[in-house]
Amino acid sequence: MTSKETTAFSRTGLVAGMSAMGVVVLVSNIAVNFPINDWLTWGALIYPIAFLVTDLMNRIFGPAFARKVVYAGFALGVGLSLWFADQRIALASGTAFLTAQLLDIWVFDRLRRQSWWKAxxxxxxxxxxxxxxxxxxxxxxxxxxxxxxxxxxxYGAKLAMAAVLLVPFRAFIALLPQRFARDGAMADSSQ
Structure with missing residues (x-):
């Protein structure tokens, strides 16, 4: 891949990651208002996709890039949620999202060179x-x-979804050229 293609791939990844993150946060913040039963809301089944997005961005582009996606997703998601969801939920979601996603990036980065599924x-x-x-x-x-x-x-749903979302994580990574699918190689090649 040429330098120009790498830049275009990075730009596309950034826009896709930010958009996906904003949509996931918004839809989750609306869905959390709809309980399935006394133990679960619909938001529990949607929100774990945010961790998939973060982990894919981290694996492909590296932690600095993943943080950009999280910050932009945070701003977009909270902004949209303030408009379409309850304000208390939007603010709680923003606080939890930003803190948890940054922890996710940090832990993933520490484990990235181990077996593909551990991070x-x-x-x-x-x-x-x-x-x-x-x-x-x-x-x-x-x-x-x-x-x-x-x-x-x-949390039980998030545990189950973390296991289930390993399948699309692995499938997506398998579709990438090998040098981009390992250890945030895009981040290394573009700096």
Missing amino acids: PLASSLLSSALDTALFFSLAFYATGLPWVTWAIGD
Whole structure:
């Protein structure tokens, strides 16, 4: 791939990552208002895709690039959520999202050179725990809603989704040229 193609690939990746992140945050913030049962909301099934986006950006482009996607996704997602979702949920989501996604990037980067599945799984499990604790306590404390059971159900769903999302993570990485699929090679080649 030429330098021009690499720059175009990076630009496309950045726009795709930022857009995906903003949409995932917005849809999750709306879906969290719709319980499936006393233990789970629809947001629990959608939000883990944000960790997939972050992990793909981190694997392909490196941690600095992934942080750009998170910051832009944060701004876009919170901005849209303030418009389309409850303000308390939007602010709780933004706080939890930014903190958890930055933890995800840090953990992923520390494990990136181990087996392909360890970095996305471990980073998602740890950051999902932080995200769940922050979001549900900030969004629903003192509302009278069953937020503790929702948080437990949400984290259980995030654990299951972290395992399930390993399949598309591996499939997407397998589609990339080998030099871009390993250890954030795009970040190394563009700096």
